[in-house]
Amino acid sequence: MRIKSSFGAFCAAALVMVGAAAQADTYPSKSVRIVVPYATGGGSDILARQIGAGLQQMWGQGVVVDNKAGASGNIGSAEVVRAPADGYTLLLQNSTMVTNLGVMGKLPYDPEKDLTPIMLLGVTPIALAAHPSLNVGNVKELMAASKAKPDALSYGSCGIGTPQHFVMELVKQQTGVAAAHAGYKGCAPAVTDVLGGQIPLAIVSANLVAPYAKNGRLKVVGVSTAQRYAQLPDTPTFEEQGLKPFDFSIWFALMGPKNLPPAVVMKLVADISTILAQPAVVANLSNAGVEPYRGTGEDLARLIKADTKRYTDLAKSANIKAE
Template sequence: MLSKFKKQMWVAALCGAAGLAQAQAWPSKTITIVVPFPPGGTTDVLARAVSTKLSANLGQTVIVDNKPGAGATLGAAQVAKANADGYTLLMGAVHHTIATSVYKGLTYSFDKDFAPITTVALVPNVLVVNAKSPYNSVKDLVAAGKTTPDKLAYGSNGNGTAQHMIGTQFQIVSGAQVLHVPYKGSAPLTTDLLGGQVDMSFDTVTPVLPFIKEGKLKPLAVTTAKRSSALPNVPTLQEAGVPGIAIGTWFGLLAPAATPKDVVQKLNTEIVKIINTPDFKKQMLDIGAEPIGNKPDEMAKQIKEETEKFAGLVKAGKVTLD
């Protein structure tokens, strides 16, 4: 018979082996990246760029599931409640740090119910108008917004998104009055912008860049502190006469909070490896995105800082949604 000590050692060894086998078994089935916007927008483009390479690296299918609505909070709520096993991920964005202060009825906590994996990229936002628009500069828009209040309308990706907050701050700083028209994502917004249903948008560079190159949209200013490498000749809002606005849109992957740390770390390692490849970097730069690839704790710090920053802007703009 085994002594009590030997039995304990034997059980511990078995448990350790079982745990190791479980860790090595991941991933053993399809991984889903939930995108909280419709297909065609920057969030979707980045998720699909990552999913294709991640699938090849892990030897498992990685699919993208679009769940748009409520300023990106519907998709986030779905992932927050999903099994914390590493098979359901969220392509989150700066929008979620804003939603924390805007939506009073959220069923999840963005800082407590998610485990950050890595920030994939930062994409500048750009103020664009239809090519046929009579407005050729930021000063033209500001003047129109002051002389004919509520005549102008800007579209956003939804209430509580970065575009909404940029529009809010633009009005506070410039004194122009512009009607906010929320959409479910970049694709329907851009369609209406091209069709003349809205006058302007503060969308990310990625979905509007092709139309800028085709001469269908006019870029008037970028909303980041520095000019965009994709639009080097377009001034910042600061340079265009509207100071104090320095907002870009970051996108990153997160898992449900209780996801095993070894799985989160493996995801971080594999995704950062993808982000640092020359072809992925080129793919990002071609769509106006700046590749990042940070550590989980660095992304967590970023989320905390952004949440605090936008809480102040939401209060100043008196933006509240149920």
């Protein structure tokens, strides 16, 4: 009885594998939906539309970008978690997913267990910018300004619990800088207020302040990645200025429901890698502040695990709590 049962289970598993392989050979045979769990216009949306246009041309099948914003990205992500694992519903997420987990402690889904990591797509550095009136252009000068007037500094971020907020709190921990936090609803309002002098500092996506650094309307104190940002080549990284280890960025990634067929994953990785290598795509994404980065599903899984720990630890040490 046990032998017969085991043989039956083996046959069932074999049929599933054959079915998955056959499905992958014909994939995609219909329209594919890429869910972006944020509003239009952001890095995730721009990446999804760039990749979607390339895949549509490559496949001869429709690729629809579906913005499902709400609950800091949790609504759209949970919808993909519940979707069939056939490759026709995909998720374009970013590192806000793991900062949410760090702040909230738990999400409506488990990023490590409920999603298939397909590949890393790109990164955006984070920059700390100062209004020229503060007369601060690097970390050393920021520390001096804070020491001179301990209660005078404040900074705007893209929102409580965002990657930008976390990065500034780490800067404060490592430098002793005192600066009160003002969480905005998005990066653009924070940039507007630091340009207008309503706040002395803002920590935002680096591409948003690069043009103002070039025309002198803002000074950039440092960038968050291990290497300098191409649009701010003269701005030292935080790590170059003595903060170690310090390599944080907003990353963007493609995922799917758990148990996505490996052959489907391989096809997606191969085809999207081809798209991300095209010079026109690289230029378009760079103009939007996204530096293409082609990392494997294994790279993404490791990054999610590592970032979950470091953002969770930082949320505790900096007392970052959800609104």
